[in-house]
Structure formats: C-alpha cells, structure tokens
Amino acid sequence: MPSVRRLTAILAADVAGYSRLMGADEEGTHERLKRHLRELVDPKIGEHRGRIVKNTGDGFLAEFQSVVDAVKCAVEVQQGMAERNVATPPEKRIEFRVGINLGDVIVEGEDIFGDGVNIAARLEALAEPGGICISRVVRDQVRDKLNYTFEDRGEQSVKNIARPVRVYALSREAVANLPASSAPLAMPVSRSAG
Amino acid sequence: MPSVRRLTAILAADVAGYSRLMGADEEGTHERLKRHLRELVDPKIGEHRGRIVKNTGDGFLAEFQSVVDAVKCAVEVQQGMAERNVATPPEKRIEFRVGINLGDVIVEGEDIFGDGVNIAARLEALAEPGGICISRVVRDQVRDKLNYTFEDRGEQSVKNIARPVRVYALSREAVANLPASSAPLAMPVSRSAG
Numbered sequence: 297m298p299s300v301r302r303l304t305a306i307l308a309a310d311v312a313g314y315s316r317l318m319g320a321d322e323e324g325t326h327e328r329l330k331r332h333l334r335e336l337v338d339p340k341i342g343e344h345r346g347r348i349v350k351n352t353g354d355g356f357l358a359e360f361q362s363v364v365d366a367v368k369c370a371v372e373v374q375q376g377m378a379e380r381n382v383a384t385p386p387e388k389r390i391e392f393r394v395g396i397n398l399g400d401v402i403v404e405g406e407d408i409f410g411d412g413v414n415i416a417a418r419l420e421a422l423a424e425p426g427g428i429c430i431s432r433v434v435r436d437q438v439r440d441k442l443n444y445t446f447e448d449r450g451e452q453s454v455k456n457i458a459r460p461v462r463v464y465a466l467s468r469e470a471v472a473n474l475p476a477s478s479a480p481l482a483m484p485v486s487r488s489a490g
Numbered sequence: 491m492p493s494v495r496r497l498t499a500i501l502a503a504d505v506a507g508y509s510r511l512m513g514a515d516e517e518g519t520h521e522r523l524k525r526h527l528r529e530l531v532d533p534k535i536g537e538h539r540g541r542i543v544k545n546t547g548d549g550f551l552a553e554f555q556s557v558v559d560a561v562k563c564a565v566e567v568q569q570g571m572a573e574r575n576v577a578t579p580p581e582k583r584i585e586f587r588v589g590i591n592l593g594d595v596i597v598e599g600e601d602i603f604g605d606g607v608n609i610a611a612r613l614e615a616l617a618e619p620g621g622i623c624i625s626r627v628v629r630d631q632v633r634d635k636l637n638y639t640f641e642d643r644g645e646q647s648v649k650n651i652a653r654p655v656r657v658y659a660l661s662r663e664a665v666a667n668l669p670a671s672s673a674p675l676a677m678p679v680s681r682s683a684g
Contacts, residue, residue, distance in 0.1 A: 300539075303497045303592065345494075361493035361573035372540050398497065398555050400631045411634070433627055437594045440605070440652075458634075 299358045300403045305366035305434070306416040307346070309337075309373075309392045310355030312425035318385065328390055329354075336376045348410055355392070357416070359408060363398050363437045370394045370428045371444060374471045378426060391468075392463040395419025398437065415461055418454035426468030435464045444474065494597045499560035499628070500610040501540070503531075504549030504587045507621035514581065523548075529635075530570045538563040543602055549586065551610070553602060557592050557631045564588045564622045565638060568665045572620060585662075586623045588615025600647065609655055612648035615649055620662030630656045638668065 311317065317325040337356070341348060346360040346369060356384045360366035374394065399412015404480060415431060423429040430438075435446055446464035453460050505511065510518040530552070535542060540554040540563060554560035558640075568588065575583045591613060593606015609625060617623040629640055640658035647654050 301558050303499060303556055305497060362497055364495050400635070433630065436627065441594070 298302065301400050302407065302408070303398070303400050304412070305346075305360040305363035306397050306399060306401070306408070306413055307358040307360065307370060308355070308395045308416040308420040309358075309370075309411075310352065310420055312391045312393050314354035317388075317390065324388070325390070328388070332377065332380065332390055336380065337373055339382070340369050340373050340376065344372075349406065357408075357413070357422075363396070363434055365439050366396050367428075367434065367438050367442060367444070368440050369398055371466070371471060371474065374426055374428060374468075375474065378468075378472055392422050393423040393425055393427035395423055396428065396430045396434050397420070398431070398433045411457060415454065415457060418457065418461065419463065420423045422454075422463055424451065424464065424468055426471060428466045428471070430464050430466075432462035432464065445470070495594050496602070497592070497594050498602065498606070499540075499554040500591050500593060500595070500602070500607055500609040501552045501554065501560050501626065502549070502607075502614040503552075503562060503564075504614055506548065506585045506587050508548035509527055511584065515571060518582070519584070522582070526571065526574065526584055529575065530568055534563050534567050543584075543600065549614075551607070552624070552678070553604075553653035557590070557628055558635050560590050561622075561624065561628065561632050561636060561638070564590055565660070565668065568620055568622060568660075572666055573661075574632070585619035586591065587614050587617040587619055590622065590624045591630050592627045595599050597606060602625045605651065607646065609651060612651065612655065613657065616643070616646065616648075616657055617659065618662055621658045622665070624658050624660075626656035626658065640666070 311329060341358050344360060344365040346358050346366065349357040349359055360369065374392065377392060395416045395418065397412055397416035398413070399410060401408040401410045401412045419429040419431060430446060444466060446466050449463040449465050451460035452463050496634040505523060535552050538554060538559040540552050542561065543553055554563065567586065571586060589610045589612065591606055591610040593604060593609070595602040595604045595606045613623040613625060624640060638660060640660050643657040643659050645654035646657050
C-alpha cells in the first residue's frame with residue numbers, strides 16, 4: 297500500500313529566544329504566547345484557509361492549500377506581531393521566526409511528514425526574529441503573484457538535507473516597511489497610495 | 491474578494507497527429523480514443539487520486555493532489571498505451587504527448603486557471619509522442635522519490651510565458667525501458683532485479 301501524498305505549503309514558526317523568555321517569566325511568557333496565538337495567529341491562518349498541524353511548545357506547524365496564501369498569512373502575522381509588540385518592553389516581546397516551504401509530503405491522518413516539512417523547519421531557524429525565510433520553490437511560485445521583495449540569501453547547507461537549499465528572506469525591517477495590507481499584484485492599485 | 495487558490499499538480503495530454511488521424515478515419519479514431527480513455531486513462535487517474543478537469547477534444551487536462559502521483563500516473567498511462575498499440579498498425583496508433591507542471595492555480599468551481607495550467611499545456615506540446623515533459627519544479631519534487639531519469643532539455647521559451655521554462659523529458663524509448671511497475675525509491679529493491 298503506497299503512502300498517501302499531498303502537495304502542500306508548509307509554514308513553521310517558533311518564538312525566538314523562547315528559553316530565555318521562559319527563564320525570565322515562565323507563566324507570563326506562556327500566557328502571552330497563548331494570547332498571540334488565539335487573538336492573531338489562529339484567525340489569520342483561518343482567514344487564509346490554512347490549518348494548524350501541530351503546536352510545538354515554542355511554536356507551531358501549519359499547512360495551506362496555496363503557497364500564495366501561506367506567504368500572505370506569514371506577512372500579516374509578522375505585521376500583526378510588530379503592532380502588538382509596540383507597547384511591550386523589549387525583554388518581554390514575543391517574536392516569531394517563520395519558514396515556508398512547498399512539498400509533496402506524506403500524509404498520515406492529521407499529520408504530515410517528509411523532507412518538505414523538515415526544510416520548512418530549517419528555513420524557520422534561518423529567519424531573523426520578526427522575519428520570514430522561504431525556499432526557492434516558494435519564491436518562484438509567489439514572485440509574480442505578490443509584491444513582496446524577498447532578498448536572495450544564496451544556497452545554504454541545512455542539517456540532514458542532502459542538497460543545499462536556496463534561501464530567500466524578508467527581514468523584520470522589510471516586513472515593517474510593507475503596506476499594512478499588501479494587495480496581490482492582480483488587484484488594481486491606486487496611484488496615489490503610499 | 492480574493493481568488494481561491496490551490497497548489498496542484500497539472501497534467502495536460504493530447505493525441506499526437508490528431509487531425510491526421512481524424513482525416514484518415516474520423517469515426518474509428520474517435521471510438522479508439524474514447525476506448526483508451528475509458529479502459530486505461532480514467533482508471534489510472536482514479537488509482538492515483540487525480541481527477542479529469544476537462545476533456546479538450548483531442549486530449550484532457552487532469553489534476554492531482556500529489557506531483558509524485560501525477561508523474562507515476564503519466565508513466566503508467568504511457569506504458570499502457572505502448573502495450574495497447576503493439577497490435578495496432580502504426581498509422582492507426584493513438585499516442586499521447588504529456589506535460590506535467592506544479593502550480594498555485596486559481597480555482598473556479600471545477601475549473602482551474604493560471605500560468606501553472608498554461609505551462610503544463612506548453613510542456614505537453616514539447617513532449618514527443620509517447621513521451622512526457624515536466625518542468626523543473628516537478629523534477630525537483632520527484633527526483634528523490636521516483637527512480638525515473640528525466641533528461642535535461644535546458645531552458646525553453648514558451649508562448650505567452652514571460653520567463654523561460656526549464657524542461658525535463660522522458661522519451662518514448664525511456665518510458666519503454668522502465669520496469670513495468672516502477673517502485674518508489676523508498677521501497678526495498680531486490681538486488682537481482684534487472
């Protein structure tokens with residue numbers, strides 16, 4: 297019986313410096329993370345027709361039917377987190393690192409497995425706090441459909457993956473400089489818009 | 491209201507020399523094509539959890555949840571057609587050209603649209619009768635998961651697509667030389683197997 301496979305867009309996220317935050321304020325950090333997930337992350341994932349595959353303690357793994365939706369969701373989550381952090385002292389800020397990959401994964405019940413998932417987790421680890429890293433296949437699929445400019449970080453060797461991964465990044469600063477709601481390229485854009 | 495998008499593996503197929511075949515024997519060609527579709531193509535697509543998006547007169551467009559499944563299905567259809575053609579005189583043989591792409595397509599009801607679909611049709615036109623052409627993104631997704639060796643045909647400019655497409659091909663001869671049922675790489679392979 298061959299495995300059931302599915303093309304999917306995989307989003308991996310974790311909290312940067314989670315151990316340090318927990319060491320400084322265990323209950324407070326746990327409560328703040330839960331609140332960000334409930335108030336911002338979960339609704340954004342739902343809005344983009346994704347689903348949480350699993351919570352990982354210091355983050356989560358999500359999948360989307362569309363890689364365009366996955367990237368839009370990631371940008372909106374990072375924008376939302378930046379807004380929510382404005383009034384928080386820097387040492388208490390929860391910031392996500394996000395990695396997105398596209399893969400033909402193995403499906404077992406509600407869970408997904410395979411290189412496609414592992415690479416998403418590696419991309420997450422390469423992202424800066426508040427930023428997003430994507431693989432080349434994701435960038436190729438979204439480049440004509442979304443007006444985000446990902447920076448080419450070159451080929452990187454990642455743990456337990458045979459071939460180097462070409463990494464493209466959106467830094468925290470690049471996310472902050474995006475318009476609040478980035479329209480897809482196909483939508484009419486007002487010329488007077490900033 | 492933004493478009494609904496979906497990651498999908500797109501398979502486009504048409505009959506090589508369809509006009510010539512129809513010119514020589516209209517009713518016979520039509521009947522033989524219908525029979526190949528009913529007896530071989532439709533069951534193979536079902537077996538690999540794909541679906542026919544539309545029939546195009548001289549061929550069809552199908553989509554699959556998994557690109558690994560799409561490529562396996564294409565190889566098995568081409569192998570099946572080769573077997574079915576053995577007893578047919580060359581001038582009456584129906585042979586498919588097949589193109590496979592992966593894309594984040596726009597979904598409207600049962601239909602799919604976008605560059606991802608257009609590129610699949612262009613790849614189909616580049617395939618030889620009995621052969622299969624795939625794009626680079628398809629090859630990258632299947633290369634470690636299936637033991638088919640696609641030949642690199644380089645970057646090709648295709649009509650109405652802004653960027654050149656890197657094309658990989660499996661010729662009719664390469665399909666014929668594959669084992670009757672190619673096991674995925676993850677399966678144990680007997681050392682004595684030819």
